[in-house]
Amino acid sequence: MGIAVYPGSFDPVTNGHMDIVERAAQIFDQVIVAVVINPDKKPLFTMEERVEMIKQACAHLPNVRVGYFSGLLVDFVKQEKANAIIRGLRAVSDFEYEFQMALMNKKLNPDVETVFLTSQSEYAFLSSSLVKEVASFGGDVCHFLPRTVLSRMAEKYGNSVCGKSVTR
Ligand code: ADP
Numbered sequence: 629m630g631i632a633v634y635p636g637s638f639d640p641v642t643n644g645h646m647d648i649v650e651r652a653a654q655i656f657d658q659v660i661v662a663v664v665i666n667p668d669k670k671p672l673f674t675m676e677e678r679v680e681m682i683k684q685a686c687a688h689l690p691n692v693r694v695g696y697f698s699g700l701l702v703d704f705v706k707q708e709k710a711n712a713i714i715r716g717l718r719a720v721s722d723f724e725y726e727f728q729m730a731l732m733n734k735k736l737n738p739d740v741e742t743v744f745l746t747s748q749s750e751y752a753f754l755s756s757s758l759v760k761e762v763a764s765f766g767g768d769v770c771h772f773l774p775r776t777v778l779s780r781m782a783e784k785y786g787n788s789v790c791g792k793s794v795t796r
Contacts, residue, residue, distance in 0.1 A: 631710040644751035665698035685774040
């Protein structure tokens with residue numbers, strides 16, 4: 629079904645993102661997970677770190693590639709000869725912004741469709757920012773992140789973030 633780009637900040641990639649990537653990889657011939665470089669945001673992980681973590685988490689998916697871009701998403705989509713944009717929807721609160729973006733991108737390039745995949749209920753509450761907040765207070769986030777991401781979070785916040793703490 630063609631090539632799809634799954635764009636996002638992925639700071640860091642979570643199991644919620646991974647669920648969307650894995651399902652998209654079954655629908656499309658090729659999926660490109662694309663890290664957005666946004667100069668207005670101060671990310672926890674560098675662009676290189678985010679790309680590397682996604683590559684490791686997607687190593688078992690042969691039709692998934694990882695890239696990055698700045699500027700307009702539709703330009704990156706065109707450059708990659710993709711025909712679809714994947715976005716994940718967690719809750720009604722995601723909807724308005726995503727709807728606006730999809731309509732804008734459709735105006736900018738009518739040949740590209742935005743395809744929404746709904747989150748699985750177990751990941752519907754999960755966001756990178758919430759995981760970072762919990763980890764910053766030493767909370768255990770091991771159920772929410774791929775294993776390779778967990779070790780990087782532990783480097784930043786200590787071992788309690790991956791369930792190794794016995795303090796309670
Ligand atoms: P952005 O800054 O573009 O929102 P994110 O990394 O937060 O970047 O999210 C990228 C995409 O993944 C978005 O479409 C977002 O809705 C989706 N997403 C994030 N977390 C989840 C989740 N837990 N389940 C499903 N989709 C998700």
